[in-house]
Amino acid sequence: MGDKVFMQGNEAFAEAAIRSGCKFFFGYPITPSSEIPEYYAKKAPSEGLTFIQAETEVSAFNMVAGVAATGKRGMTATSGPGFSLGCEAMSYMSAAGLPSVIVDCMRPGPADGEILGSQGDYNQLTKGGGHGDYNTIVLAPYSVQEYADFAPLAFDLAEKYRNPVVVASDGTIAKMMENVEFPEKIAPKGRSDWACDGINGRDHYNDITTCGDGPEQWEKYNLNLQSKYTKIRENEQRWEEIQTDDADILIVAFGSLSRVCLTAMRIARENGIKVGIIRPITLWPFPVKAFEKFADKDVKYFVTELNAGQMVNDVKLAVNDNKKVEFYGRLGGITPTPVELYKKLCELYK
Amino acid sequence: MKSELIFSGIGGQGTILMGKMACTAASKKGYNVTLSPAYGQEKRGGRASCQVVISEEIGSPIISEADTVLVMDEKSLKDYEGKVKSGGTLVINSSMISTKATRKDIKVVEIPFTEIATKVATAKSANMVALGAVVKSLDIITLDDAKEVLKIKMKPALVDANIKALEAGYNFVK
Amino acid sequence: MSIVYKRPEVFTDEYKKYCGGCGHGIINRLIGEIMEEENLVDKAVLIWPIGCSVYADKYFKTDSICALHGRAPAVGTGVKRSCPEDLVVVYQGDGDMVSEGMAEIMHAGIRGEKFTVVFVNNSIYGMTGGQMAPTTLMDQVTTTTPYGRKDENTGHPVNMAEIISGLNGCYYSERVTVNSPANIRKTKAAIKKAFKYQMEGKGLSFVEVLSPCPTGWKVKPLQALKWIDDVVTKQYPLGVFKDCGQEEK
Numbered sequence: 014m015g016d017k018v019f020m021q022g023n024e025a026f027a028e029a030a031i032r033s034g035c036k037f038f039f040g041y042p043i044t045p046s047s048e049i050p051e052y053y054a055k056k057a058p059s060e061g062l063t064f065i066q067a068e069t070e071v072s073a074f075n076m077v078a079g080v081a082a083t084g085k086r087g088m089t090a091t092s093g094p095g096f097s098l099g100c101e102a103m104s105y106m107s108a109a110g111l112p113s114v115i116v117d118c119m120r121p122g123p124a125d126g127e128i129l130g131s132q133g134d135y136n137q138l139t140k141g142g143g144h145g146d147y148n149t150i151v152l153a154p155y156s157v158q159e160y161a162d163f164a165p166l167a168f169d170l171a172e173k174y175r176n177p178v179v180v181a182s183d184g185t186i187a188k189m190m191e192n193v194e195f196p197e198k199i200a201p202k203g204r205s206d207w208a209c210d211g212i213n214g215r216d217h218y219n220d221i222t223t224c225g226d227g228p229e230q231w232e233k234y235n236l237n238l239q240s241k242y243t244k245i246r247e248n249e250q251r252w253e254e255i256q257t258d259d260a261d262i263l264i265v266a267f268g269s270l271s272r273v274c275l276t277a278m279r280i281a282r283e284n285g286i287k288v289g290i291i292r293p294i295t296l297w298p299f300p301v302k303a304f305e306k307f308a309d310k311d312v313k314y315f316v317t318e319l320n321a322g323q324m325v326n327d328v329k330l331a332v333n334d335n336k337k338v339e340f341y342g343r344l345g346g347i348t349p350t351p352v353e354l355y356k357k358l359c360e361l362y363k
Numbered sequence: 364m365k366s367e368l369i370f371s372g373i374g375g376q377g378t379i380l381m382g383k384m385a386c387t388a389a390s391k392k393g394y395n396v397t398l399s400p401a402y403g404q405e406k407r408g409g410r411a412s413c414q415v416v417i418s419e420e421i422g423s424p425i426i427s428e429a430d431t432v433l434v435m436d437e438k439s440l441k442d443y444e445g446k447v448k449s450g451g452t453l454v455i456n457s458s459m460i461s462t463k464a465t466r467k468d469i470k471v472v473e474i475p476f477t478e479i480a481t482k483v484a485t486a487k488s489a490n491m492v493a494l495g496a497v498v499k500s501l502d503i504i505t506l507d508d509a510k511e512v513l514k515i516k517m518k519p520a521l522v523d524a525n526i527k528a529l530e531a532g533y534n535f536v537k
Numbered sequence: 538m539s540i541v542y543k544r545p546e547v548f549t550d551e552y553k554k555y556c557g558g559c560g561h562g563i564i565n566r567l568i569g570e571i572m573e574e575e576n577l578v579d580k581a582v583l584i585w586p587i588g589c590s591v592y593a594d595k596y597f598k599t600d601s602i603c604a605l606h607g608r609a610p611a612v613g614t615g616v617k618r619s620c621p622e623d624l625v626v627v628y629q630g631d632g633d634m635v636s637e638g639m640a641e642i643m644h645a646g647i648r649g650e651k652f653t654v655v656f657v658n659n660s661i662y663g664m665t666g667g668q669m670a671p672t673t674l675m676d677q678v679t680t681t682t683p684y685g686r687k688d689e690n691t692g693h694p695v696n697m698a699e700i701i702s703g704l705n706g707c708y709y710s711e712r713v714t715v716n717s718p719a720n721i722r723k724t725k726a727a728i729k730k731a732f733k734y735q736m737e738g739k740g741l742s743f744v745e746v747l748s749p750c751p752t753g754w755k756v757k758p759l760q761a762l763k764w765i766d767d768v769v770t771k772q773y774p775l776g777v778f779k780d781c782g783q784e785e786k
Contacts, residue, residue, distance in 0.1 A: 019387055019396070037619065063618045068644040072611040075604065075641070079615020082602050083582075087615065105605050129401075156421060189424055190383070190398040192390050209600035209616070211580045211623040220594045222603035224587075269424065276423035352427035 017192040022157045022182060023090075025193045026116065027052035029164035030088060032198045035114070037063045037087035039076035041095055044128045045184040046118040049090035070095035074102030074115070081111035082221050084208030085201075086168050090116035093134050094125065096142070103177060104143030108223040108238070110207075112171035112178075114164070115149075119183040121319070121346045129346030130185035130269050135323035138179050139297040146235060148242050150178040150249060151296040153268040157191035165196060174245055175207075181296060183319070185269035185348060245298055252300035253292040256282070260289030262362055263307065265316045265328050267293045269348065274317065276351035281358060288358070296324070304331040314338040315358050319348060364394075364419065366503045367426045371412035371443050372435025372456075374402070377490030381433070382413035384494060384516060388508040389417040399424045412439070417503050431500045433493055435476075437462060452500040454536075456493065472496060472536050479531050488528035495532025506533050545569035547578050551595040556663075558758025560748030561590050563715045564657060567725045568626065569597065571732055581624045582616050584609045586638075588630035589663040607638025610645035610654065617652045624732060625652035631672040632662045635695050639671075642701070649706025649740035653731040656697055656743065659750035660769065667753040671695045674772050679753075694772050698745040702778035708740035710779045714747035714770070716762040734782060747773055 020028070027049045030038075038053035040046075053064045067073035073089045080087030091099060096117045106113055117138060121131035138151045150170050154160035160182055167178040204210060209219050225231030256278065257263060266274045271292045281288040291303050314336055316325040325340045332338065339361045343349050349357075368385060370378040379400050386396040397416045403409025414426045428448035434440045435456045447453045449468045458477035474496050476489040484491075491513070498509050509529055514522055547569045555562045572578045581599040585591060587606035594601035604612040613627040627645075634642050634656055642654070661679055662668040668681040672694050676685035702710035709731060713724040724746055731742035747769050749761035756764065777783075 017390070019383070019390060037615070039615070065614065065618070065648070067611070068640050068647075071608070072614075072641055072644065075608040075611035076615040076618075078604075078608075079602075079612040079617075080619045081615070082612070083616055083619040085619050087619075101605060102608070185399060185424060188400055190386065190396075190400075192396065209582050209602050210620045211582050211600055213579055213623075218598050218600055220601045220603075222585075222594050222601070223605075224591050224594075224603050226592075272421070273423040273425050275421065276427075279422070348425045350425050350427040351423045 017194050019190060020157060020193050021048060021188060021190045022160045023048035023118070023187045024052050025157050025161040026164055026180070026182070029161035029195055030114070031056060031060055031062065032195055033086065033165040033168050034199050034201045035086040035088050035164070035168060036061065036201070037077075037080045037085060038089065039065045039067050039073040039087065040089045040091065041067050041070045041073050043092045043095045045120060045187045046090040046092050046116060048187070049116060070098040071101065074099035077113045077115070078102055078106050078109070078111050081106065081113040082109070082208060083210040084205030086114075088114040088116070090118065092118045092120045093122045093137075096134060096137065100137070100143035103149060104141070104145050104147055105223055106177045107147035107149060108145065109221050110175040111221070112168070112175050114167040114171055114178050114180065116180045116182060118187040119181060121344060127346040128184055130183040130319060130348050131346055132183060132268060132270065132319040132323070134181065135296060135318065135320060138181055139299065139327070147238065148245070148297055150174070150176060150245060150298070151181050152178065153181045153294060153296050154186055155268055155271045155292065157186070157189060157193050160186055161193050161195060165199070170249065174241060176241070176245070181268065183269050184346065249295055250298050250300040250302050251294035252303040253294060254303065255290040255292065257289035257291065257307075259287050260312060261287045262289070262313050262315055262358065264288060264290045264358070265293070265314055265324070266290065266318065267296060267324065270317060270319055273348060273351050273354060277354035277358065280351060280355045286359070293324070299327045299331065301331040304328070308332075308335070312336065313362060315341070315361065317341045317349070317354060319343055364503055366417040366431070366501055367429045368415040368417075368497065369412065369426060369429045369432045369443055369446055370415070371410070371433065371439035374409050374411040376411070376435045378411050378433075378435060379413050381490055381494045381497070382415045384509065384512050385415055385417070385497070385504060387516070388504045388512045391511070392508065394418060394503065395421050397424045410438070431497055433497050434460065435493070436460065440464065454493065454496050454500070458489070470500075472500075474532065474535050476532070479535060480528050483527040483531045484524035488525050491525045491528035492532035492535075495529040495534075496536050499533050499536040506530070545573055547573055547598050549596055549598055553596055554592050555589065556752040558749055558751040558761055559589070559663075560659065560715045560746065560750075561593075561657060563721060564655065564724070564746055564748065565590070565593060565596060567721070567728055568655065571725065571729045572599070572624070575729070575732060577624045577732065577736070580622065581626065582620065584613045584616065584625065584627045586629045586633035587664075588633045590628060590630065590657070591664065593628065607633050607636070608641055609633070610638065610641040610650070613652050614645060614648070614650050617650060621651070621738075624735060627652055627654045629654065629656055630663070631656070631658045631660065631670045635671040635697060642697075643704075646701050646704040646706050646741050646743070649708070651735060651738055651740060653728075653735045653742045654744070655728060656745045657748045658697070658745055658773065659748045659753065660694070661750055661753040663750050663753045667755070672697075674768065696773060698743065698778050701741070701743045704741075706740050707779055708742055708781045709734050710743040710745075711777045712745040712747065712773060712775050714765055714775060716747070716749060716765040730782070739781065745773075747775075
């Protein structure tokens with residue numbers, strides 16, 4: 014590990030991705046994600062990177078699919094409007110088992126919307142977004158350090174499960190500057206046995222297709238995908254618990270808003286209200302395990318999101334409707350202040 | 364210890380640079396620092412502001428009430444006077460702002476940044492005069508800390524003039 | 538007894554799901570023959586479209602990727618940038634390329650991607666049941682132009698080989714057809730030249746092949762071959778539109 018560098022979220026992610034051996038970036042400029050392609054473009058000559066500004070996000074995502082199909086690390090970064098276009102390729106890469114990393118710097122929609130922080134893509138990212146029964150792992154960073162840490166993690170998970178991984182940041186985390194420490198550069202890995210990088214001496218040829226060969230074959234193919242998703246659900250739920258042991262009220266929040274909740278929690282505790290936080294780190298698989306140990310405790314949930322209420326439905330499923338679950342959200346790119354959240358919490362649980 | 368600061372002005376006035384310098388100074392002393400910038404959609408003459416949180420533990424990048432708020436133009440005063448914590452400091456660029464602050468529960472410091480900068484250096488150093496005035500209101504960063512950062516961040520040829528501007532801003536505040 | 542004509546070794550045993558009289562089988566075979574003759578099987582990554590050749594990944598003992606509708610040039614870009622030493626062949630039909638994937642093919646040409654595109658133009662959507670393509674001829678009857686293609690509603694056919702040749706990134710562009718043994722030999726020569734340019738690291742090499750679709754055109758196979766000569770080539774003239782290799786000599 015090197016020294017700490019004071020750096021913007023997007024640039025820190027790009028640097029970490031380069032250090033993770035991701036030598037290919039394909040993207041289309043869109044606020045608030047554009048510093049990632051700009052960083053790749055700048056570093057391309059000195060680091061031996063391939064950077065292409067694609068004609069559309071549709072193409073950028075499919076170029077990532079191409080690189081992933083050869084077994085090498087490639088990525089793109091975008092925001093909601095671009096991710097919507099990329100969903101076709103998300104469905105494709107999921108079906109084809111292509112390990113890739115996609116950053117969605119969320120901004121408030123629907124449609125063109127605004128450019129500040131938002132969590133309005135939660136449903137799109139966690140429930141598919143494109144067509145068919147597929148899931149992608151979704152990691153939601155809450156600091157610049159964690160954003161950077163998720164670059165190597167995302168590629169490792171993508172390769173472990175041969176599945177796309179989304180890093181879901183937002184306009185706040187993307188633009189925010191904090192101190193960050195980077196891991197050492199990793200050496201590029203060798204060829205993958207399944208990849209289409211030309212036979213070049215391999216003892217078999219490979220075929221990547223998502224075209225079904227009759228309903229029976231395609232159902233079996235789908236069931237294989239589903240069993241992979243079951244394995245991911247079992248193994249990869251990630252979350253952080255903060256002062257939950259004695260808590261009467263558990264805030265559930267992720268990403269940039271969970272940072273606001275940290276301060277709101279401290280204000281509440283100074284005022285004698287025992288508040289804790291469950292912070293989902295993987296949005297898919299949703300960390301249902303985090304809620305199990307509170308099943309027999311007398312706790313209430315306060316879910317807050319930068320949207321009209323999306324993750325709250327997963328929380329309700331996780332607690333089997335046995336607990337009181339209140340929701341508070343802001344839209345349009347507004348992030349509530351800690352005091353605003355604290356007051357809302359008092360109002361809902363007075 | 365914790366400090367929450369807001370710097371607000373128009374693009375080109377160096378508000379983000381001031382925020383970055385405050386962060387660098389504080390992080391050299393081991394604090395967690397977070398800078399959240401906000402830009403207007405327009406490329407020129409738009410809003411440029413940042414929120415800076417300096418603290419021992421990681422927390423909200425969004426500030427409920429700031430210890431110190433620096434406003435560089437009229438609209439920033441209108442937008443951010445209400446964000447100063449009771450007992451906190453509002454630093455006003457009186458070279459560009461003629462409106463008076465209305466709050467009585469905060470310390471209001473009016474400084475003609477441009478005039479002072481022109482006197483000790485050039486008008487371009489107005490933001491360093493401003494930073495000096497902000498540093499005066501803080502316990503967490505000293506004048507020497509700010510000077511150190513300035514020496515690292517600026518071209519050698521510009522350091523002396525900007526240190527003079529920084530000191531002038533610092534000493535202007537009583 | 539010596540064997541003068543046999544199935545390319547690079548073909549798998551898979552039964553080819555093409556209609557009688559279709560040109561895809563011939564074009565697939567030519568690609569296989571050239572790869573064998575030029576020792577390129579080991580280096581090949583074939584990228585297939587959505588359309589009648591969607592199952593072609595099953596016909597070759599090479600690495601194959603079946604892309605989504607229209608996206609083969611984007612996938613090909615990723616593959617070729619990752620493996621510049623490989624032979625990357627992007628194989629597309631006219632619905633796939635000229636409709637759904639117009640942006641992808643144009644920008645692959647604009648960037649001068651160093652792969653080969655084999656564009657199979659039969660002026661109709663075969664797989665989905667004979668609908669109009671952007672390449673459908675004026676007055677041609679399809680299931681979505683039941684009264685013939687009319688200018689005022691659908692515009693005119695698109696001449697891709699000419700359009701691509703106008704891009705700086707294009708190194709070679711030629712239109713050929715497979716409706717006679719002589720034309721098949723010319724098609725083979727064109728694809729062979731395109732592969733050669735690719736392996737030399739040149740820009741985009743583009744071969745448009747006019748291909749018969751008796752099923753979609755609702756004619757007998759022999760009539761389809763004749764229709765190419767009599768009608769199709771009037772809209773889509775055969776020939777070389779750009780050959781930077783020739784110009785260099």
